[in-house]
Amino acid sequence: MGNWKFLPALIGSVLVVGIVLYVAFYFIFLHFFVDLWWFESLKLEFYFWLRLLYKFFLFGGVTLAFFTIFFLHFWIASRYLGLNPPDDVLGNLEKNRRFQHLADQFMSGSVKIYTPISLILAMVVAIPFYKQWETALLYFYGRDSGLTEPVYGNDISFYLLSYPIYMLIQQELLSTAILIFLLVGILYWLEHNFVPNQRKQYPLGAKIHLIVLIVFVLIYVVWGFLLQRFSLLYTDTHEPVFYGPGFVEIRYQLPLIWLGIITFLATAITASIFVFSDQHRIKAPFIISLLAFIGVLLLPKSQFIPDLIQKYIVAPNPVKAEKPFMDNNIKATLDAYDLKNIKTIDLTIKLNATQDIETWGNQKRFENIPVWDREYLIDSYKQLQEIRPYYRFLAVDEDRYFILDHTRQVNLAAREVNISKLPEAAQNWENTHLRYTHGYGAVVTPAAQDADKPLVWYLRDLNMYSDVGLNVKHPDIYFGQExxxxxxxxxxxxxxxxxxxxxxxxxxxxxxxxxxxxxxxxxxxxxxxxxxxxxxxxxxxxxxxxxxxxRNITERITRIAPFLHLDKDPYLVLSNDRFYWIQDAYTLSPWYPVSKSAADDFLEGNQKFNYIRNSVKIIVDALDGDVDFYISDPSDAIIQAYRRIYPGLFKNLEEMPAELRKHLRYPRDLYYLQMKVYARYHQRTPELFYEQAETWQFANVRRQPVRPYYQTMDFGNCNNREEFVMINPMTPVNRDNLSMIGVAGIVDGANCGLDYKPGITVYRFGKEVQVNGPAQVEALINQNPEISAQFTLWGRYGSTVKMGRMIILPMGNTILYVQPIYLVSIKTKIPELTRVIVSIGNEVVMDRTLWSAFERLKKIYIQGAAQTEGAETLKAIEKPEGE
Structure with a gap:
């Protein structure tokens, strides 16, 4: 029976060991090997080991450093703990030997006690460094960017790469110093009060030790004050007028921080003298400096003085007082969102569009106007080309290909596999993992097409039929968006x-x-x-x-490079050999000084940031799953730091195959974000920025903003070569007339080669002539009796009339509007492009083709010009002689 008493302990031990082995197997051993094999399949095993070594070496190094700090101070404290007997105790030789033996036992015992305590404390302190190990690497591998901010004159890279880790180090060192001071102080107090036969005075070594610890605390507190200066660069108290520090922060709060440093040092010095010096123990200096320091700490919490400054200095002269600070915010925000090099063209709009129609009105310019919206086209793809129940089109992409001796804008979509529509009995393990393993092929249609005709296909069906020469040797899609x-x-x-x-x-x-x-x-x-x-x-x-x-490309890329933030719209590219996915990736930071924070509708996850660069283009092989990273913005300090951290992961953009490089584009999400910021920050002078009289907004139609859209067109920049650009119209705030058209492209205007040179051109309209916005053009369409009657007639035959995205294009000194009209069957939901409306000025024409509609519009303007000219001639003839 006596042996049974050990049974609960044995069972408990077995359970603990079992749990430890289970956790070790599933969460360490198992995941480690599978991840290693997966990275090996991508030929990235070196990168896998490097990330692993970085993470654990940094954690181990920080743990060792803090363990050494804790252990060293505990060992020093034990050196004086209990070893300070009076002389009469040491006078007796036998007692002296006994004391020395006791001391040796005490020292060896202290090591056994302090070693595990130091290790536990060090690991706790090192956990934040483990969580932010990549932030630490950015600091070590970062370099200056060459740009300085105007408030303190530091390089921008200091804030992007160094400032975050400095704040972490300061907080951890200060916490550690205070903790050690408290623990060591307790040890010395215990020694003084509970160890027998001690002198009344603390040993000199103990006093020096405590003073050193106080000095460290002082250093870290002062460092915290110095870092607090930089926090002023991220204040939002002046919004919505401007972001960043203003008159109050720089002229009042910044001096308070310096005053806080001075009063804190004075308090620390007088407190040390009062505590450790019997000869100079005077309370008055310590009390005065302490009260001054407390007062400085409390002043920022009170709004009395800032309110006085705001009321009597800033408010009466807001532009004069805040001018340099608004200027800092404007320049920083434009730079942080890569908007400082936008090319602005002031465009004078002419009421008489006859000359522009004659100059620009050739049929080639209408071959790529995207009258097919991808939002409507996806339904046609699903109904006509999914073919099998286990195939699905997730999204329609836009691109351009050289087809029929001409660069043509196309819509395309990958036919990916999804077995959810199969009978439930067929959704078994063998079908899911061994049989229905991949998608197959894609469909391609022109973006421009005549109305009232069947949809034109450049690539279709499971046999990959194409009558325009498109051919893909390996059309299998094992990796995609599903x-x-x-x-x-x-x-x-x-x-x-x-x-x-x-x-x-x-x-x-x-x-x-x-x-x-x-x-x-x-x-x-x-x-x-x-x-x-x-x-x-x-x-x-x-x-x-x-x-x-x-196999989901977003998951795949994120698993490899979690430090990159992915665009929400990867797109498919056809090559002669196989399909590829191109994914735009961004580097973000919330630490750009004085830059306005971005809105929360850009990327998923609602991450706060005020700096962005489209620094990486990622190619994913749809057949093999290979992932290649290409640096598209070498000026980005963050991506250059990552390039040094992970050598071999990133390639130069010039190394991308030319067949893929010609399909790069300006990212839609980035352009949307940039225009959202630029709508306000294009007002570059503080006076205009303060007035906000020229603030823009996205053009609206049918209560929806007109988002940026792709357009392939010759803008006259590169010797009659078509450019694949993004168009973005904007209107004044709370108005419908057009203020500007932004065009974002990637063509190098200097040599017109394959070099990737992203840039934005803004065509800004003057105030002399009102330019109709989308909502006003739609009102003209609805007011046209012929068009309205036709809409009513169509609605009677089992179809719904839908108006697609309105295309807005600059054409000389004229603005061209193109509005596609769809009929959507109530039964099949298949949309049909039935008419195209073209508008210039206040004239509106609807027809079956863009060219015929434009020709009719041309006749209207030519006839109008002729009538105007005839009227002016008649007036001149009838004018009496001598007038």
Missing amino acids: QYDYAIVPNKLNIVGIAGTASMEGEEYKGEGGIPISSYFRKALLSFYFQDPKIFFSVNISTRSQLLMR
């Missing part, structure tokens, strides 16, 4: 009738983008990882099989 589960290919199943034509049936996976399942050990480990025993027991998996995982 939420793919893992797939195991090739396998032993005889797969027929899944993808392609009869000649393509049963073709095995030709890619190299998976984890080889070459042994039972790998099969077992992957089974545990996915918690799916079928991987291990399936007889249809061979030694040539590969497991494809993380």
